[in-house]
Amino acid sequence: MTKPVPFTLHVADADIADLKARLARTRFPDSAPGEALSDPWAYGTDVAYLRSLVEYWRDGFDWRAEEAALNVFPQFRVPIDGIDLHYLRVEGKGENPMPLLLLHGWPGSVFEFLEIIPRLTDPARFGGDSSDAFTVIAPSLPGYGLSFKPGQKRYGVPEMADCVAALMHDVLGFSRFAAQGGDWGAGVTSRLGYAHAEKMIGIHVNFMMAAGRDPNAIQNPTEEEKRYLGELAHWTREGTGYQWIQGTRPQTLSFALTDSPAGLAAWIVEKFRAWSDCGGDVESAISRDQMLADISLYWFTGAIGSSFWPYYARLHGSAAILPPGETITVPTGYAQFPREILRPPRSIAERVFKNIRRWSVMEKGGHFAALEQPELLAHEVRAFFRELH
Template sequence: MSTLVEYWRDHFDWRAQEARLNTFPQYKVRLHAIDLHFLHVPGKGPDPHPLLLSHGWPGSVFEFLELIPRLTDPERFGGDPADAFTVVAPSLPGYGLSFTPGQPRFGVEAIADCFAELMSGVLGYERFAAQGGDWGSFVTARLGYAYPERLSGIHLNMMPVRRDPQMLSNPTPEESRYLEELQVWLKEETGYQWIQGTRPQTLAFALTDSPTGLAAWIVEKFRAWSDCGGDIEAVFSRDHLLANISLYWFTGAIGSSFWPYYARMHGPWPIPSGETVTIPTGYCEFPREILRPPRSVAERTFTNIQRWSMMKRGGHFAAMEQPDALAAEVREFFRPLRRA
């Protein structure tokens, strides 16, 4: 942390990262009583399919800057231009440039409603694809449940299933492995969820007051949840880490970014009990993802899984860690669904 903060203070070039973001077309639109920020990048192909990308916490649209060109211009990276997407990548409400003080707070269901309105009501896409990880996977799953007629399919790089150790009786060996993994996760890794979900304002004062505290709170997750083997800079450059942290710091949005946790702990699961997501679903499991439920567990909620891929490397921040692999998976999954 001392090395990172020293670099942030004395050497980090925010203007270079700002320029990097500004190479992508960006907009704001008034929706659901907030000014929603989003990237809207046209695809370079004969018939680019609209694709909604949703990030999570503690991320931002900076996660997608390497992924987006691989989706909008696949030919540039050795792919087929027929696989091109037009990408829409919003900042989640309450995150980064989708935050101003005093605005309404959003849980997963409200974010999904807002994004559906953006895609169809504002941008005019009657049918579109959606992809996400972390909170973005919950938003994507909720879109698939609530707006199936608008979605050609959904793709996830985290599986948003209920985290209940009592959910399986007579588990298979693979399910037993997952239950053991889940028990460790619930015991050792969910402290951040409890404080963000029960006392968000208290934590927000501390992290809005201290840039070092904010950086530590965020960097710890990039280290713990990535496929870095304990050496965070083996996967993420300091500049890329600090671009994301700086966006939280400059916008003062860390407190509002906690709201989906508060809403989740004080409301129902985004997919109602007994309900399922029936539209075509793709999933890629990265080996250092925070939780890796087996397909038998996922199929209880997602009843139309058409692609399930086991990845060789990568973790929770797949768009940053393995942009080539994730882009290839997204292209493969949606290829037969574009005109279905």
């Protein structure tokens, strides 16, 4: 394996100027009449909100400040499997810190982790115990952000899991390690628990991606399972349109979102609002600067099209998170946030995850747990892996 090379993020001034020029030339659509008069998000992203966000992105947002915040953490790139994989490595401040692989999803990035990493690497600074410290390895998923360059191979979940396992085991030399993730990061974490079980101390997820998606598999449901089946039916009908577009015609959509920063923002901000615990006001859960740091990274790297690939791979022949009928037996922890997209009950999750050691129902938070509730998620991760030392 090639030795990792230190990396510092620096976007060229010309690229920032180009972004602002494009934002200044944005053509906005009209707002649909009718229901949109009372609910401007009824048909998708609110036009008035996006106008305000684009104006702030152009004239108020400080990319250099966000860039500097990321660069506080040591970063590296290393060639693995034909790509240059980017990752953060932050050493734990404690005796014998556990190596923890921290994985984002879509439409996320490593910018999700700026608040949670210190809480995991230096818990004593936040009133915790230094014996719970982790050494955190947080890669940009293959094909995402700083782990993307034009023309490189595309990755589904199983390939992502193999890549990050090689990072942890073969490059960094951890014989065993822990993993935590949400969204696709939860899928990759679950795949690690299946395909690389011998390397795993345990896995923790805040999204049950690997369990309970087939309503036909749930016979004679309990009342709690009926509740979940209703949520699943509503989500399938109203919430999965983006998956079908990204999973069937990713190239077509990538033209629009690679060329129009306002279009990119509209596509991503709608998900931040719909999937967070924000009561309809997205900025009450995730700040403008946090959203725009993430969106800007997609813009500057040109990685939005590549980031769609797991959706396409899932529909077109890539191996599933685990084969039908297979299970995951490594120690598993789960934090269920109330505004998560789907919340399967434990009875369904246990059909796949056979060694659930911790199941926590959280009081607040949504799909972007590391962004929305970094303290709550960090507490859960520390509590789960404490028992596995």
